[in-house]
Amino acid sequence: MSTTIPADLPLTDAEILRIREDFPILQTEVNGHPLVYLDSGATSQRPLAVLDAEREFATTLNSAVHRGAHTLAAEATEVFEDARGTLARFIGADDDEIVWTSNATEAINLVAYSLSNASIGRGGAAAARLRMGPGDEIVTTEMEHHANLIPWQELAARTGATLRVIPIDDDGALRLDEATINERTKLVAITHVSNVLGVINPVEQIIAAAHEVGALVLLDACQSAPHLPLDVRALDVDFAVLSGHKMLGPTGIGALYGRRELLEVMPPFLTGGSMITTVTTTEAEYLPPPQRFEAGTQRVSQAVALAAAIDYLTAVGMPRIADHEERLGRRLVDGLSAIDGVRVLGAGIDLPRVGLASFDIPGIHSHDVGQFLDDRGIAVRVGHHCAQPLHRRLGVTSSTRASTYLYSTEAEVDAVIEGVVATIEFFGVRS
Numbered sequence: 001m002s003t004t005i006p007a008d009l010p011l012t013d014a015e016i017l018r019i020r021e022d023f024p025i026l027q028t029e030v031n032g033h034p035l036v037y038l039d040s041g042a043t044s045q046r047p048l049a050v051l052d053a054e055r056e057f058a059t060t061l062n063s064a065v066h067r068g069a070h071t072l073a074a075e076a077t078e079v080f081e082d083a084r085g086t087l088a089r090f091i092g093a094d095d096d097e098i099v100w101t102s103n104a105t106e107a108i109n110l111v112a113y114s115l116s117n118a119s120i121g122r123g124g125a126a127a128a129r130l131r132m133g134p135g136d137e138i139v140t141t142e143m144e145h146h147a148n149l150i151p152w153q154e155l156a157a158r159t160g161a162t163l164r165v166i167p168i169d170d171d172g173a174l175r176l177d178e179a180t181i182n183e184r185t186k187l188v189a190i191t192h193v194s195n196v197l198g199v200i201n202p203v204e205q206i207i208a209a210a211h212e213v214g215a216l217v218l219l220d221a222c223q224s225a226p227h228l229p230l231d232v233r234a235l236d237v238d239f240a241v242l243s244g245h246k247m248l249g250p251t252g253i254g255a256l257y258g259r260r261e262l263l264e265v266m267p268p269f270l271t272g273g274s275m276i277t278t279v280t281t282t283e284a285e286y287l288p289p290p291q292r293f294e295a296g297t298q299r300v301s302q303a304v305a306l307a308a309a310i311d312y313l314t315a316v317g318m319p320r321i322a323d324h325e326e327r328l329g330r331r332l333v334d335g336l337s338a339i340d341g342v343r344v345l346g347a348g349i350d351l352p353r354v355g356l357a358s359f360d361i362p363g364i365h366s367h368d369v370g371q372f373l374d375d376r377g378i379a380v381r382v383g384h385h386c387a388q389p390l391h392r393r394l395g396v397t398s399s400t401r402a403s404t405y406l407y408s409t410e411a412e413v414d415a416v417i418e419g420v421v422a423t424i425e426f427f428g429v430r431s
């Protein structure tokens with residue numbers, strides 16, 4: 001997909017078919033059926049351009065970056081840094097505001113550990129505004145992925161700060177009237193798009209409230225960066241995290257966006273080689289960001305492949321991808337909600353959506369639903385999707401999640417809907 005098409009034109013069926021040809025795995029069969037891959041929310045598939053970029057790097061340039069004096073090392077460093085620039089432009093940041101991590105989970109832990117290191121005096125006076133202690137508050141929400149919850153529980157435990165949680169209502173929507181952001185709030189960590197409900201949260205409101213009291217905001221963009229145009233500067237967030245494997249890239253690569261003036265004063269999380277200027281046996285001086293946060297040998301081929309993924313997404317056009325997935329998401333929610341005996345989590349929430357819906361069929365365990373669908377070649381995710389508090393609040397222990405991407409078709413959405421009808425008939429639980 002190399003031609004750029006106007007952002008307001010919907011992706012046509014012919015274009016989606018052409019896109020699908022770029023993804024070899026989508027041509028495979030599972031259990032005697034053509035694969036219907038509806039688990040992109042967990043991990044997306046990779047087009048040939050991404051597979052080729054990683055292979056090309058490994059076969060022509062493989063070497064460690066920022067170290068050797070030899071030609072391969074210099075060229076590898078150049079493509080690694082170019083990849084950083086590609087990601088920076090994709091989300092509206094500057095190159096030195098992007099820190100490579102192994103995934104979003106590590107990126108969130110980087111911030112949490114850096115803040116707790118600042119709280120014990122690391123980073124000196126420059127990092128004083130990052131310190132936390134008893135009386136300070138960290139705010140997150142009841143709908144977070146565990147990756148954006150547990151690091152804050154740990155930070156609170158290490159610093160004595162209090163963790164507050166913005167509750168959700170019976171439908172699953174954030175109770176913004178109970179967003180406990182006040183002058184004690186130091187950090188607000190919130191997901192842009194729920195990985196269970198598929199709704200795009202009205203984060204602008206929360207970001208503005210946080211900044212009004214001088215709190216920092218971390219945006220979990222794991223489920224938004226792959227599916228919507230994202231501009232961290234326009235959103236005015238202080239940190240944002242994403243995972244490459246959810247946006248057509250390989251596993252093992254993620255990123256932290258951090259506002260430059262914050263990264264400059266933050267003490268490191270991981271320490272060791274490649275992040276220092278001078279080292280004695282008793283102390284070390286650190287490089288400026290982003291290298292200060294990139295200790296150890298870096299994931300170069302993965303970064304290069306992620307840049308190829310971003311080029312692919314950009315060529316198709318993020319507004320067109322968002323539009324396509326919103327339509328698939330509505331079709332999913334409407335189709336599943338119309339089935340007697342199915343409860344779609346968050347179906348009643350009046351917010352824009354991505355192509356992702358989770359549902360419960362009382363009387364049938366989600367693992368049985370997943371198995372039944374798998375027999376038909378349909379891949380979905382089952383369980384709590386790393387969001388136990390959300391499931392608990394909505395009164396279920398697990399759910400089945402179908403999630404789309406740019407390569408998903410209406411026929412695939414219809415296949416899962418028909419599969420759910422057949423599941424209910426098979427287990428005989430229709431009311």
Ligand SMILES: Cc1ncc(COP(=O)(O)O)c(C=O)c1O
Nearest residue numbers: 103104105145147195222223243
């Ligand atoms: C909303 C959200 N946040 C964080 C994560 C964690 O991503 P990773 O496991 O790639 O670090 C996920 C992954 O499912 C997610 O959906």
